[in-house]
Amino acid sequence: MKKLAMAVVAAASLAPFQANSANSNIPFGGSVGNTCVITVGPTGVLAASADFTVLGSEEAGGSAGTAQVLATGAGYALSADAPAGFASFPATGNTNVTFEANYSSTGANTIAQTDGGTATALGRGMNTVTVNMSGTKNVVGETFAAGAYTAVVILRCE
């Protein structure tokens, strides 16, 4: 009985130490910057319309470009600038052409297809943005000549 009592006292005296070590708090800290990240995905493909007056990603055979846009905070806006001209083109390819761009978004922000020049406010979160562009001959009777065309759309987060 005496031994049992001593064992209980010994266990009781050790218990607080074990409890303290088990409950020690280890502080961690860190921060996430308030920013916007654009990660460009598959780029788009331009295709000609049946009458060769439009060269665009929404024509049959074309495809849109995509990007992931992440906003870690509020207060940012998304827009897409149409190109001023084709970056590479055959002769007369850049003559009398009107360029347009549009974008839409799914994910944290659902944005219906919007003219590229119109900025849309972004809430916090990850978005999959689809970007389309087109060039249209603006003189009746003119068509796009055969050759390779490339263009650059600016996708902006600010």
Added chain:
Amino acid sequence: MKINIKTVTGFFAGTLFLALLPSVANAQAMSPMRGEVKSFSDTFAVKVYPANPYTHRIRIEVKVYDQDFRPVNARVSPASFTLGGRFARPVTVMVPFEGQDTRKVRICTESIPFPGRSSTQIKAQVCGKFLGKRLQ
């Protein structure tokens, strides 16, 4: 025993959180995105940190525009550079007041991550807005 499990779980959750932090920070395309700078001289300086969120090396350009996206005659150092995947580096921008007491500018990080891959390319442009105030 329950307390111990909670403590261990908490410890691992904290460790996981800390381990995730660098990757989140590295994915920033540019920081900071907003700022107000006061200066006694006829220019004000902003330091930004463009970052490459991709795993491959890309060319980055840093440009300065006014509120209407007209180019501003600012000194950017360096203005163009290549950056390895998941890296960021500091860029110093010196903006002249050009006789004004305050000046709002956009500092933009621009890059085409996949040049020459397709007929339509997307240039990613992340712009921060900064206000310079001249102190008399």
